[in-house]
Amino acid sequence: MEYSIALRGVSKFFGNRQVLKDISLDVSVGKITGFVGPDGSGKTTLMRVISGLERPDSGAGRCYSFDVFREAEQIRQISSDMSQNISLSDNLTVKENLLFLAKARNVPYAQRRIDCLTDTLDLTHLSDECVLHLTKALKLRVSLAASLLHSPAILMLDEPTAGIATGARREFWERLERLAAGKMTILVSTHYSDEAERCHHLVRMNNGRLLTSGSAQEVVHSLGLATFAIRGPDLLKLKYQFSDLLEVEQTVIFRHTLYVTGRCCDSLLSNIRMLPLRYKVEQVSSVLAASVTAGQMSS
Ligand SMILES: Nc1ncnc2c1ncn2[C@@H]1O[C@H](COP(=O)(O)OP(=O)(O)OP(=O)(O)O)[C@@H](O)[C@H]1O
Structure with a gap:
C-alpha cells in the first residue's frame, strides 16, 4: 500500500487546551479517508494539520515527501481546502470566478485548465451563469472545480455537503470517487452516515483522540x-x-x-x-x- 500521509504521536494545543492527542495515522494515496466524530472532537484540526494549515506541537509526520512540522508551505502547495479557501463571488459568472481564482493561485494555462475542469465536472453549460443564480448543489460543484484548479494531490473537505439534498450529495460523492480513482488523496469530515460508509477508510475521533481507524465495517464493528x-x-x-x-x-x-x-x-x-x-x-x-x-x- 502506498501511503501519502503518515503521522506518529501527533499532538496539538490551542492555548493550554489539547485538541489532538497522540494521533498516529496512515492515509493511502488515491483513497477517500473520512473523519467522523462528535462536534469539537478534532476532525477539522487533524485535517488542517495534514494539509499544512496548522502546525502540530509534537510528534512526527509526513505528507507526501514533506515534513508536517518544517514544510507546511510546500504541503499547502500540493493540497486544497475546499471548505475554507473558496469564496465564490455571487456577482460573477462561473467562468469569471474560476478565472479570478486561477489567477490568484498562479495556475499555468488557466483558461485551458478551467475548460478541462468545467467539462469534467459538467459545468460547461453553466459557464456564463451568475453564481448568484445557482442552486446550493451547483455552487458546491463550482467550489469543487475551484479547489481543483491547481491540480492538488490532496483535497480536504470539511463537511462539504451539509444542508445539501440527498440526491445531490450522492452525485457529489460519485465525483469524489472518480477523483480518488485518479490517485487523489481525499480527506473529508462528515456527519452523514451514508457518506461515512462510502469512505475507503474511516477515522473515528472523540475528544482529540483517534478511537478507531479502518474500513466502515471495521469501525462499526469496533463500536x-x-x-x-x-x-x-x-x-x-x-x-x-x-x-x-x-x-x-x-x-x-x-x-x-x-x-x-x-x-x-x-x-x-x-x-x-x-x-x-x-x-x-x-x-x-x-x-x-x-x-x-x-x-x-x-x-
Ligand atoms: N483556532 C482555534 N483556536 C482555538 N480553539 C480551536 C481552534 N480551532 C478549533 N478549536 C477548538 O478545538 C477543538 C476541536 O475543534 P475541531 O474544529 O477540530 O473539531 P471538529 O471535530 O472538526 O468539530 P466540528 O464537527 O464541530 O467541526 C474544539 O474544541 C474547538 O473549539
Whole structure:
C-alpha cells in the first residue's frame, strides 16, 4: 500500500487546551479517508494539520515527501481546502470566478485548465451563469472545480455537503470517487452516515483522540453497536420507550423511521422482537450512530 500521509504521536494545543492527542495515522494515496466524530472532537484540526494549515506541537509526520512540522508551505502547495479557501463571488459568472481564482493561485494555462475542469465536472453549460443564480448543489460543484484548479494531490473537505439534498450529495460523492480513482488523496469530515460508509477508510475521533481507524465495517464493528430501523405508528412514543433502556445509546427519528442504536445485547434484541407486528424492523449496519448527532441527522 502506498501511503501519502503518515503521522506518529501527533499532538496539538490551542492555548493550554489539547485538541489532538497522540494521533498516529496512515492515509493511502488515491483513497477517500473520512473523519467522523462528535462536534469539537478534532476532525477539522487533524485535517488542517495534514494539509499544512496548522502546525502540530509534537510528534512526527509526513505528507507526501514533506515534513508536517518544517514544510507546511510546500504541503499547502500540493493540497486544497475546499471548505475554507473558496469564496465564490455571487456577482460573477462561473467562468469569471474560476478565472479570478486561477489567477490568484498562479495556475499555468488557466483558461485551458478551467475548460478541462468545467467539462469534467459538467459545468460547461453553466459557464456564463451568475453564481448568484445557482442552486446550493451547483455552487458546491463550482467550489469543487475551484479547489481543483491547481491540480492538488490532496483535497480536504470539511463537511462539504451539509444542508445539501440527498440526491445531490450522492452525485457529489460519485465525483469524489472518480477523483480518488485518479490517485487523489481525499480527506473529508462528515456527519452523514451514508457518506461515512462510502469512505475507503474511516477515522473515528472523540475528544482529540483517534478511537478507531479502518474500513466502515471495521469501525462499526469496533463500536459493538447495532442499529435498528423501525417503521410504524407512534414512533415518538416508541422513541421514549427505547431511550429508557440502559443499553440504548441513541434514538433518532429521521424521515418516518426510528433508528435505535445500542449495544447488541440480549435485552435490546428481545425488546426489538417484542414489537407488535405492525412495526417493520430492519437491522442497518450503516448508521454510525455514535458519530451522528440527532440534530444533524434530522437536518
Ligand atoms: N483556532 C482555534 N483556536 C482555538 N480553539 C480551536 C481552534 N480551532 C478549533 N478549536 C477548538 O478545538 C477543538 C476541536 O475543534 P475541531 O474544529 O477540530 O473539531 P471538529 O471535530 O472538526 O468539530 P466540528 O464537527 O464541530 O467541526 C474544539 O474544541 C474547538 O473549539
